[in-house]
Amino acid sequence: MYRHPSFAVDDREFIRSSIAERRLGTLVVTQGGGFEASPLPWLLVGDELHGHVVTTNPLVGICDAGVPCLVVFDVADGYVSPSWYPSKVEHGRVVPTWNYVAVHVHGSVRTVSDPEWIHDQVRSLTDMMELSRPDPWSVSDAPDTFIQKQLSSITGLVVTIDRIEAKAKLSQNRTEADRVAVQDNIGDGRSGVGLAGYMANPSL
Numbered sequence: 001m002y003r004h005p006s007f008a009v010d011d012r013e014f015i016r017s018s019i020a021e022r023r024l025g026t027l028v029v030t031q032g033g034g035f036e037a038s039p040l041p042w043l044l045v046g047d048e049l050h051g052h053v054v055t056t057n058p059l060v061g062i063c064d065a066g067v068p069c070l071v072v073f074d075v076a077d078g079y080v081s082p083s084w085y086p087s088k089v090e091h092g093r094v095v096p097t098w099n100y101v102a103v104h105v106h107g108s109v110r111t112v113s114d115p116e117w118i119h120d121q122v123r124s125l126t127d128m129m130e131l132s133r134p135d136p137w138s139v140s141d142a143p144d145t146f147i148q149k150q151l152s153s154i155t156g157l158v159v160t161i162d163r164i165e166a167k168a169k170l171s172q173n174r175t176e177a178d179r180v181a182v183q184d185n186i187g188d189g190r191s192g193v194g195l196a197g198y199m200a201n202p203s204l
Contacts (some may be wrong), residue, residue, distance in 0.1 A: 049159035112156030
C-alpha cells in the first residue's frame with residue numbers, strides 16, 4: 001500500500017480496533033499467475049486472523065499447505081465534494097477526492113480441518129456479532145444435527161500475520177476549516193458512514 005506520510009497509521013491499538021470493527025476482509029492469494037480472492041469475516045486472535053470458508057471455494061485447495069496472502073480491510077470510505085470546502089469560496093483551487101481508512105494484513109494462510117476448531121471459530125464469531133443485540137442468537141439455538149451438517153461443509157482458515165499496513169486518509173492535508181467542513185458533511189447519504197467518527201479522532 002502506498003502510504004503518504006500525512007496518512008500513514010502505525011498505532012497498533014487503532015489498527016486492531018479497526019479490524020475488529022470492520023470484520024469483513026478480502027483474502028487474496030496468487031494462483032498460476034493470477035489471483036483468487038474472497039471477502040470473508042475474520043476474528044483477530046493474537047497475531048493471527050481466524051476465519052472459515054465453504055469447502056467448495058477454490059481457496060481451500062490453494063491454501064491447504066500454506067501460501068503467502070494479503071487480507072484487505074476497507075474499514076470506511078466516502079466521497080469528498082469540493083463544494084464543502086470554505087476554501088472553494090476563497091480561491092476555488094479545489095478538486096474532489098475520496099477519504100478512507102484501510103488496513104492491509106500481509107502474511108501466510110493455511111487451512112484447518114479440525115471440527116472442534118471450526119465449531120469454536122464459528123461460535124466465537126457469532127457470539128461477537130450478536131453481542132449487542134437485545135436477543136442474541138447462539139449456535140446452540142439450532143439443532144445440533146443441523147449445525148454439524150453445516151460445519152461439515154466449511155473449512156477453517158488461519159492467517160499468520162507478518163506485517164500490517166494501515167492508512168487513514170481523512171483530509172489531514174487540508175486546512176482546519178476545510179477538514180471540519182468535511183467532517184460535518186461526510187456522513188450524509190450512503191457514502192461516508194462512519195468516517196466522521198474517525199475524523200474526530202485527535203490522533204489521526
